Amino acid sequence: MSKVGVIGAGKWGSALAFALSEKSDVFITSRTPREVKNFVSLKEILKCEYLIITVPAQQIASWLEDNFVFTNQKILVASKGIEATTGRFLNDIYANHIPESNIAFLSGPSFATEVMQSLPTALVINSKNEELSKEFSYLFPSFIKIYTSTDVIGAEVAGAYKNVIAIAAGICEGLGLGKNAAAALISRGLVEMQRFGLHYGAKEDSFLGLSGAGDLFLTASSNMSRNFRVGLGLAKGRTQEDILQELGEVAEGIGTAYALHEISQLRNLYLPIAKEVYEMLEGKNPKESLRDLLSS
Numbered sequence: 001m002s003k004v005g006v007i008g009a010g011k012w013g014s015a016l017a018f019a020l021s022e023k024s025d026v027f028i029t030s031r032t033p034r035e036v037k038n039f040v041s042l043k044e045i046l047k048c049e050y051l052i053i054t055v056p057a058q059q060i061a062s063w064l065e066d067n068f069v070f071t072n073q074k075i076l077v078a079s080k081g082i083e084a085t086t087g088r089f090l091n092d093i094y095a096n097h098i099p100e101s102n103i104a105f106l107s108g109p110s111f112a113t114e115v116m117q118s119l120p121t122a123l124v125i126n127s128k129n130e131e132l133s134k135e136f137s138y139l140f141p142s143f144i145k146i147y148t149s150t151d152v153i154g155a156e157v158a159g160a161y162k163n164v165i166a167i168a169a170g171i172c173e174g175l176g177l178g179k180n181a182a183a184a185l186i187s188r189g190l191v192e193m194q195r196f197g198l199h200y201g202a203k204e205d206s207f208l209g210l211s212g213a214g215d216l217f218l219t220a221s222s223n224m225s226r227n228f229r230v231g232l233g234l235a236k237g238r239t240q241e242d243i244l245q246e247l248g249e250v251a252e253g254i255g256t257a258y259a260l261h262e263i264s265q266l267r268n269l270y271l272p273i274a275k276e277v278y279e280m281l282e283g284k285n286p287k288e289s290l291r292d293l294l295s296s
C-alpha cells in the first residue's frame with residue numbers, strides 16, 4: 001500500500017485523508033495536534049512518498065519556508081487561491097521548493113462535507129508531469145472520478161477566481177436580486193476568469209470543464225460554500241472581520257480579491273466583478289456595486 005501524508009487537518013485535509021484511505025495508508029498532520037486517526041508529527045509526514053498539501057494560499061509561502069524539506073516526495077496541492085500580498089500564484093510559490101516534475105494541483109467541484117459522505121464527484125489532477133498525474137489518480141477512491149490535465153495555470157486561475165465570483169454571487173442572493181441576476185453574474189464571472197487565465201497562457205477548455213464551470217457553478221450557487229456565505233454577510237452590511245469570525249474557516253476569495261486588485265493595477269487588466277468584490281470588501285455599498293455591475 002502507498003503511504004500518503006496529508007498536511008493540514010482542516011475541512012479539506014480531513015476529507016481528503018478520509019477519501020484516500022480507501023486505497024492507501026494515510027497519515028495526517030496539522031500545526032496544532034488533533035485527536036484524529038493516524039495523526040503524526042510533521043517530521044513523520046515528510047517521510048511519506050505522496051504528500052497532499054491543504055495549507056491555505058495566504059499562509060503557504062511562510063509555511064514552506066519554515067517547515068518544508070524536499071526529499072523527492074510527490075506533491076499534490078489541494079488549496080485554491082492567489083497570494084494577496086504579492087499576487088503570486090501557488091505554482092510560483094511552490095517552484096521555490098519543489099521541481100515541476102514532482103508537483104500536481106487538484107481542481108474541480110469538491111465540497112469537503114460531501115466528500116466526507118462518499119458522495120460522487122469528478123476532479124482534475126493537473127501537472128506538467130503526466131506520469132505523476134496518473135500516479136495520483138490511482139490513489140483516489142472509487143466515488144471520485146479523476147481526469148488529468150497539463151494546464152496547471154488554467155486549473156489554478158479557475159480554482160482561485162471562482163471563489164471571488166462566489167462572493168459576488170452570495171451578495172446577489174443576499175440582496176434578493178433573483179435567479180436571473182445570479183445566472184447573469186455567474187456566466188459573466190466565467191467569461192472574466194477565462195479572459196484572465198488566457199492572459200497567463202491557460203487553455204480555454206479548462207474553464208469550460210470541471211476546473212472552471214464545474215467548480216464555479218458549485219461554489220457560486222450554494223450556501224455550503226464559505227465564499228458564498230461571505231457574500232451573504234456583506235449583503236447584510238456586516239464587516240469582513242465579523243463575517244470571518246463567525247465562519248471560523250478559511251474563505252480564500254477574500255485574499256484572492258486583493259491579489260486580483262493588485263494584478264489588475266500592475267497589468268492594466270479589466271476585471272469588473274473582481275474589482276467590485278474588492279471594493280465591497282473595502283467598504284463600498286453592495287447595492288451600489290451590484291447596480292454598477294448589472295445595470296446598463
Ligand SMILES: NC(=O)C1=CN([C@@H]2O[C@H](COP(=O)(O)OP(=O)(O)OC[C@H]3O[C@@H](n4cnc5c(N)ncnc54)[C@H](O)[C@@H]3O)[C@@H](O)[C@H]2O)C=CC1
Nearest residue numbers: 008009010011012013056059079080110111112249250252
Ligand atoms: N473545504 C472545502 O470544501 C475545500 C477547500 N479547498 C481549499 O483547501 C484549502 C484549505 O481549506 P479548508 O481545509 O477547507 O480550510 P479550514 O479553514 O477548514 O482549514 C485550514 C487548515 O489550514 C491550516 N493552516 C492555516 N494557517 C496555517 C499556517 N500558517 N501553517 C500551517 N497550517 C495552517 C489550519 O490549521 C487548518 O488545518 C483552501 O485553499 C480551500 O480553498 C479546496 C477544495 C474544497
Ligand SMILES: O=C(CO)COP(=O)(O)O
Nearest residue numbers: 108109110111225226227
Ligand atoms: O472549493 C470548494 C469546492 O470545490 C470549496 O469552496 P468554499 O471554500 O467556498 O467552501
